[in-house]
Amino acid sequence: xxxxxxxxxxxTRQIVEGLKRAGRKAILALNKVDIARxxxxxxxxxxxxxxxxxxxxxxxxxxxxxxxxDVQNALAARAPEGxxxxxxxxxxxxxxxxxxxxxxxxxLFLKLRQEVPYALAVDTVEWxxxxxxxxxxxxxxxxxxxxxxxxVIGKGGAMLKAIGQAARQELERQLGRRVHLFIDVxxxxxxxxxxxxxxSWGLDYEA
Numbered sequence: 001x002x003x004x005x006x007x008x009x010x011x012t013r014q015i016v017e018g019l020k021r022a023g024r025k026a027i028l029a030l031n032k033v034d035i036a037r038x039x040x041x042x043x044x045x046x047x048x049x050x051x052x053x054x055x056x057x058x059x060x061x062x063x064x065x066x067x068x069x070d071v072q073n074a075l076a077a078r079a080p081e082g083x084x085x086x087x088x089x090x091x092x093x094x095x096x097x098x099x100x101x102x103x104x105x106x107x108l109f110l111k112l113r114q115e116v117p118y119a120l121a122v123d124t125v126e127w128x129x130x131x132x133x134x135x136x137x138x139x140x141x142x143x144x145x146x147x148x149x150x151x152v153i154g155k156g157g158a159m160l161k162a163i164g165q166a167a168r169q170e171l172e173r174q175l176g177r178r179v180h181l182f183i184d185v186x187x188x189x190x191x192x193x194x195x196x197x198x199x200s201w202g203l204d205y206e207a
Contacts, residue, residue, distance in 0.1 A: 004036035016052040028054040034061040097124035104167040134178035
């Protein structure tokens with residue numbers, strides 16, 4: 001992938017020429033085509049193809065998503081088939097409760113950005129299945145300070161409501177069933193020092 005708004009850097013040139021010497025074909029993706037000058041873009045593509053050994057050249061914008069699907073499809077078509085590592089209907093190698101916790105934690109990252117996500121943990125404390133297939137899930141979002149709790153909840157509870165709605169919709173999409181999700185935000189000082197918590201995530205606290 002090459003930034004189409006800049007000239008070919010020495011590092012890029014070295015990589016491209018090295019691949020060519022090794023007889024390795026590559027796929028070239030020129031990024032930021034939404035802001036690059038068209039004449040500059042075509043000249044850059046021509047120059048790179050002259051010094052490199054590319055099977056395909058794609059013009060993409062990671063910002064807008066234009067052309068990204070074409071690259072993904074090209075890579076998927078070239079990927080070798082392999083054996084199923086898990087049953088076909090298994091969505092993850094995580095247990096159900098940990099999977100649900102990770103879905104909610106993802107929404108915390110997406111909604112809160114860089115404010116507090118790295119100081120958060122999510123515990124799925126209740127998991128109840130009903131005869132009609134629906135699930136009742138209760139989770140606790142752990143924070144270490146009252147100020148963090150206030151950010152997660154948001155003004156009038158708006159932030160927590162948005163996080164819960166997005167997490168519920170994603171869980172329903174992934175699990176293919178109705179989900180009733182309830183989230184509490186709990187201040188628990190020092191939770192990040194609990195070694196057994198890291199073990200439940202499959203991580204080594206001492207690493």
